[in-house]
Amino acid sequence: MIVTSLGYGYVSKYLLKKIASDGVKCIGVTDNIKYIKKKNIENITILPRAMTIDAIKNTTHLVVTAPPEGNKCPILSKYEKEIKKSNIRAIVYLSSTGVYGDHNGQWVNENSSLRGTNNIINKNRIKAENSWKNYSKKNSLIFNIVRIGGIYGPERLKSDANSFKNIITKKEHFFSRINVLDISRLITYILFNSSKNETWNLVDDLPTTRKTFVERLIQLKKVKNYNFKNYEDLKKNIPKSRRKFWEANKKVSNQKVKNRFRYTFLFPSYLTGLKFIIKNSKH
16 A cells, blocks of 8 residues: 655645554655655655656555646646556545635535635636546546645744734634644545545634634734734735635535544644644744
């Protein structure tokens, strides 16, 4: 059994670390020179992007983290023939809850309408999801989409003094998040246990506003100098592409993944997640 992640970024690093700790051979493919020079990180073999075909040939379980390029997934458009010829048993594609777009602050689940088409990034993600669905169906592959909420975790929290100045917030604008440690556990469950083509939301139990999230971080880090700015007062000066985030308001449900795998979150909400990170931070 060999697990390969095409892309070795923040999520992949934690995911492969977890899988490798169980004795499974793992490969991370990247163009990050710093990682490539190390060749092996925590029992994970690191390969340059130029060796993608070699990685695919030997893989049994594939994780695709690469974002769309234009309206296509670069992995599928470049390597569909190699994937078809390989011994790959299961594929997990990392997408985003952004594809749901705006639902006026209401709850959404995996069957909700995808209204993110007014945002070019999310529009392309939806196209990439559909391309993978069609390809996997045609080639009888087990294929799962994971739509991930806002990712937080070690090394990803605001740290310098300027990080807490002019923080943009919007009243009653909800956003769903998830700790990277829960992401790695959930993707592992899905990669090895899902026997059919499905879509999963990866978020924690408690959607919240940006202000509430940052206020908790400020409290834990004992930040003294900070200030908030109201989105409505600033939106005229915010680029249109960035305004799309603030115009999409929804609460994302995680009931499907919790019920199917009887999963108990390490961090059911940002309240426990942030506390754990700060407590275990080296800084």
